[in-house]
Amino acid sequence: MTGYELTKAFDRSVNFVWHAVQGQIYPELSRLAAQGLIRQTSTGPRGAKRFETTEEGIAELRRWITTVEPTRGTRNETLLRMFFAYLVDPADAEVFLCREADEYRRQLAILERFAAGPRPKTPSERASGLTVDAGIRANKARIEWAEAAINEVRTW
Amino acid sequence: MTGYELTKAFDRSVNFVWHAVQGQIYPELSRLAAQGLIRQTSTGPRGAKRFETTEEGIAELRRWITTVEPTRGTRNETLLRMFFAYLVDPADAEVFLCREADEYRRQLAILERFAAGPRPKTPSERASGLTVDAGIRANKARIEWAEAAINEVRTW
DNA sequence: GTCCGCATGTAATACGTTACATGATTCC
DNA sequence: GGAATCATGTAACGTATTACATGCGGAC
Numbered sequence: 001m002t003g004y005e006l007t008k009a010f011d012r013s014v015n016f017v018w019h020a021v022q023g024q025i026y027p028e029l030s031r032l033a034a035q036g037l038i039r040q041t042s043t044g045p046r047g048a049k050r051f052e053t054t055e056e057g058i059a060e061l062r063r064w065i066t067t068v069e070p071t072r073g074t075r076n077e078t079l080l081r082m083f084f085a086y087l088v089d090p091a092d093a094e095v096f097l098c099r100e101a102d103e104y105r106r107q108l109a110i111l112e113r114f115a116a117g118p119r120p121k122t123p124s125e126r127a128s129g130l131t132v133d134a135g136i137r138a139n140k141a142r143i144e145w146a147e148a149a150i151n152e153v154r155t156w
Numbered sequence: 157m158t159g160y161e162l163t164k165a166f167d168r169s170v171n172f173v174w175h176a177v178q179g180q181i182y183p184e185l186s187r188l189a190a191q192g193l194i195r196q197t198s199t200g201p202r203g204a205k206r207f208e209t210t211e212e213g214i215a216e217l218r219r220w221i222t223t224v225e226p227t228r229g230t231r232n233e234t235l236l237r238m239f240f241a242y243l244v245d246p247a248d249a250e251v252f253l254c255r256e257a258d259e260y261r262r263q264l265a266i267l268e269r270f271a272a273g274p275r276p277k278t279p280s281e282r283a284s285g286l287t288v289d290a291g292i293r294a295n296k297a298r299i300e301w302a303e304a305a306i307n308e309v310r311t312w
Numbered sequence: 313g314t315c316c317g318c319a320t321g322t323a324a325t326a327c328g329t330t331a332c333a334t335g336a337t338t339c340c
Numbered sequence: 341g342g343a344a345t346c347a348t349g350t351a352a353c354g355t356a357t358t359a360c361a362t363g364c365g366g367a368c
Contacts, residue, residue, distance in 0.1 A: 018230065018232065018236050020328090021328080024328065027349085046335080046336040047347065047348065048346075048347060049347090062243055064237075065244050066244055066252060070237065071233055072259070073175035074172055074175060076173055076174065077226040078226050079291075081221045081226065082286050083283060083284055085221065086278075086280050086282065086283040087218055087221070088221050088222055092222045096221065122242075123242035126308070126312070127238060127242040130305050130308065130309075131235045131238050134301045135235075137301045138298070138301075142290075144293060145289060145290045148289065153286075158319075158320095159321090163319095177358085179322085179357060182322085201364075202320085202364045203320065203363085203364075204318075204319060204320085205320080315366105316365105316366090318364080319362100319364080319365105320362085320364105321362085322359100323361100324357100324358085325356100326357075327354100327355080328354085328355075329353085330351105330353085332351085333349080334349085335346100335348090336345100337346070338345080339342105340341105340344105
């Protein structure tokens with residue numbers, strides 16, 4: 001892909017797994033190319049630089065997937081706000097939770113549209129299907145939590 | 157709390173909502189104190205500096221909770237690995253998912269021990285109870301996902 | 313008097329975000 | 341010819357991580 005295409009991809013689908021903004025893409029592509037993990041294949045119109053992975057890049061990705069322990073450090077802004085929710089007016093906490101629930105429903109709808117599409121055929125589609133499933137389950141759990149939490153803060 | 161106590165708190169319970177490492181704590185305490193959001197109350201043994209929130213600090217926290225839209229950018233290392241799981245041997249993907257499932261079960265057990273403790277009495281305990289509930293629901297959903305995913309990668 | 317845990321701090325480096333700057337191509 | 345979109349790049353700033361450095365106090 002080109003840097004521009006990657007930027008668009010991060011704005012769209014990839015976003016619920018990993019996000020990156022435009023300002024990160026180009027320096028990172030340069031770094032990866034300098035390390036030999038990707039390689040520029042062609043130059044298109046308007047100076048577009050198309051990259052592809054190298055064998056070393058794929059090997060490094062495999063190594064990372066299987067041998068590097070995932071970082072567990074969570075940073076959940078919603079829960080951080082809830083942790084201190086007792087400091088605000090219960091009505092404000094409720095408004096906040098309703099907005100969160102709406103956002104989770106919106107995310108869920110996007111993911112369910114993905115899941116409703118054509119059945120995955122390629123290995124890569126099957127793998128990304130698993131991440132969609134994870135997102136659907138996570139958002140359903142979040143919606144149920146938010147609804148239960150709304151009921152609770154009403155009693156505060 | 158003191159910087160040391162905060163560091164320990166981040167190593168323990170607060171960790172599943174927000175994480176921070178020791179190297180961040182002291183510079184951040186200085187910054188918050190310089191902005192008048194916290195204030196040093198006393199000096200203990202071994203030069204321990206105890207801080208408490210100021211009225212302005214609480215006001216700023218309230219403002220942040222109710223008026224600042226949470227950042228939605230996800231960065232899920234597990235799902236990022238799964239997105240590329242088709243590149244590795246299915247047996248390796250299965251091993252990875254089993255390790256993840258174990259980790260989720262471990263987290264769930266910790267949170268359920270919290271939830272099984274004495275019923276929350278203070279507003280602050282009720283609020284943190286909500287975050288524990290969110291963690292329990294999230295981890296249950298993750299476990300179910302991982303188990304389903306393990307079954308799927310076995311067919312690859 | 314030695315070890316462990318309490319306790320603070322910072323320097324180097326890396327990573328991420330925001331904002332700005334620039335220009336080419338296509339479509340109407 | 342003007343607008344929208346494709347397309348790249350970087351500078352400034354802020355935040356996070358790692359690693360190191362140092363010293364006090366209590367227990368035995």
